[in-house]
Amino acid sequence: MPPDDPSDGSPTRTGGAEQRPPFSPSAPAETPARSGGTPDGSPDAENGAYRPADSRYGLPERFERDHLDDESVEDIHDTNEIFTRIAANANQEFGHPTQLLFWSGLAAGLAISLSFLGMAAVESAMGSGDHVKLVSSLMYPLGFLFVVLGRYQLFTENTLTPVTLVLTRRASVPRLLRIWGLVLFANVLGTSFAGFYFSATSILDGAMAAAATEISTHTLEMGWGALFTKGTIAGWLVAGMVWLNFSARTAMARILIVFALMYVVAAMDLAHCIVGSAEVLYLVFEGEAGLLDWLWRFLAPAALGNTIGGVLLVALLNYAQTGAEVHSGRRALSWRDWLLGTHDAEPAA
Numbered sequence: 177m178p179p180d181d182p183s184d185g186s187p188t189r190t191g192g193a194e195q196r197p198p199f200s201p202s203a204p205a206e207t208p209a210r211s212g213g214t215p216d217g218s219p220d221a222e223n224g225a226y227r228p229a230d231s232r233y234g235l236p237e238r239f240e241r242d243h244l245d246d247e248s249v250e251d252i253h254d255t256n257e258i259f260t261r262i263a264a265n266a267n268q269e270f271g272h273p274t275q276l277l278f279w280s281g282l283a284a285g286l287a288i289s290l291s292f293l294g295m296a297a298v299e300s301a302m303g304s305g306d307h308v309k310l311v312s313s314l315m316y317p318l319g320f321l322f323v324v325l326g327r328y329q330l331f332t333e334n335t336l337t338p339v340t341l342v343l344t345r346r347a348s349v350p351r352l353l354r355i356w357g358l359v360l361f362a363n364v365l366g367t368s369f370a371g372f373y374f375s376a377t378s379i380l381d382g383a384m385a386a387a388a389t390e391i392s393t394h395t396l397e398m399g400w401g402a403l404f405t406k407g408t409i410a411g412w413l414v415a416g417m418v419w420l421n422f423s424a425r426t427a428m429a430r431i432l433i434v435f436a437l438m439y440v441v442a443a444m445d446l447a448h449c450i451v452g453s454a455e456v457l458y459l460v461f462e463g464e465a466g467l468l469d470w471l472w473r474f475l476a477p478a479a480l481g482n483t484i485g486g487v488l489l490v491a492l493l494n495y496a497q498t499g500a501e502v503h504s505g506r507r508a509l510s511w512r513d514w515l516l517g518t519h520d521a522e523p524a525a
Contacts, residue, residue, distance in 0.1 A: 253423045255497045261422045263340040263502070269329075270338065270347060274358065280329040281359040285366020287322035288330065289454040293374065294318045295442070296391060300383035309443065316442035317435045319451065324421060324434050331360045331450060331479070335486025336415040343495045345508035350517030360479065363450045371457035380458075389462065392455040395447070396465060400477045403447045407481020408489070410446035413437050415486035419494060449478035 253261070269277070294315030302308045323330045338355055341347035374380045380388045398406070417437045424430045441448060456474045459465040513519035 255494060256499050256502055258419060258423050259340060259494060259498045259502055262337055262419070263344065263346075265422070266337045266341050267346070270341065270351070270355070277329055277355065277358055278362045280327075281331075281362025282366045283326070284323050284328035284330045284359075285363040285368075285450060285454075286370055287326070287328060287366075288319035288363070288450050289367055289370030289374075290322065291316045291319035291438075291442075291451050292370075292388070292391070292454045292458070293379070296380060296384050296388035299391070300387040309445070313439055313442035316451075317438035320417075320434050320438045321431065324417075324430060325427065329359045329362070330414075331356065331363050332411055332414040332448065332482045332486060333418050334359050335411060335483050336418045336491050339487055339491040340495070342514075343491065344502060344506065345511075345514045346506060347522055348509060348514050348517035348519065351522065356483075364453055364475070367450060367454040368457050370454050372461050374458050375461035388455075388458060389464070392459045393464070395452050395455045396459065396469060396474055398447065400473070403474060403477035404481040406445070406447040407449065407478045408485035409444070410441050410448045410478075411482035411485025411487075412489040413441055413446070413485075414448070414482070415490035419490055447478040447481060449475055449482050452478055 295312045298312040298315055299308055302311060322328065323333070334356060338347065338352055342349060342352045374388070414437075417433055420433045420437075421430045424433060440446075452474055453470065456465060456470045460467060460470055508514075509519055509522060513522075
């Protein structure tokens with residue numbers, strides 16, 4: 177018989193040992209079609225079933241190394257997409273009637289007071305010690321979970337969300353200031369109701385009342401400079417929480433983000449102007465501090481720090497990373513209308 181021709185892909189024998197032609201990745205051997213599919217990996221015309229193609233790694237062609245550069249990572253948002261998602265949400269909120277923003281802000285102020293209540297409960301049960309603060313801080317994210325999952329309006333979140341429209345000149349600076357003022361007033365009013373309720377009832381009694389008074393007194397006695405600097409970091413973390421929540425895809429991911437970042441705010445003894453208002457206003461209703469103490473000694477430095485931290489360290493820095501596509505196809509205000517708010521119909525809703 178004539179020797180086997182190695183060019184036809186059949187085996188040859190040399191010295192009794194069977195040899196096969198070398199494997200060529202660029203020319204995979206054909207295999208017969210399996211049930212439910214065709215050799216090229218396309219769906220079977222009869223039953224619609226899919227069979228992966230016989231490729232270099234036994235995977236469908238779209239997973240081949242040569243094609244990975246063309247694939248998008250579908251579960252990760254880039255900066256442009258996160259920014260656009262936040263701006264779209266802000267555009268919707270700008271269109272809400274004033275009374276809806278007020279009621280949402282009021283609900284946020286009431287809900288955020290639960291963080292103060294939870295910390296007082298844990299500290300009263302554990303007594304004193306260096307570890308008590310770290311454990312009681314586990315209750316601090318409680319009010320923020322209500323705010324984030326309930327989609328309430330919180331002032332420190334608004335240092336990012338509506339600012340995206342101002343940065344893209346779709347909303348004016350005066351309009352942003354009006355929203356800030358409305359939400360801050362509603363938040364503070366909610367914490368006032370909570371502080372009065374905690375003081376006038378037996379919810380905080382005995383050891384819990386003592387723990388609540390200690391927490392509140394510590395907050396008020398930090399001093400202007402400390403409250404401002406601590407407020408900038410707290411504002412950074414809260415606005416960063418909002419940014420990360422818009423990149424998350426599931427409720428569980430958002431819960432973990434809220435818990436991790438807000439725990440740090442409490443554990444590091446940072447200053448949040450709304451949670452702190454619930455604490456200090458409790459002292460006011462207990463007769464141990466005055467309204468001016470709350471307004472000037474606490475709210476002014478804490479709110480200013482929160483605003484600067486959220487706007488500068490999150491909104492502006494992340495906006496600087498966006499590309500031109502966040503502006504494409506969108507109407508923008510003139511610089512005069514943007515600064516003075518003189519345009520009758522702003523591009524934002």
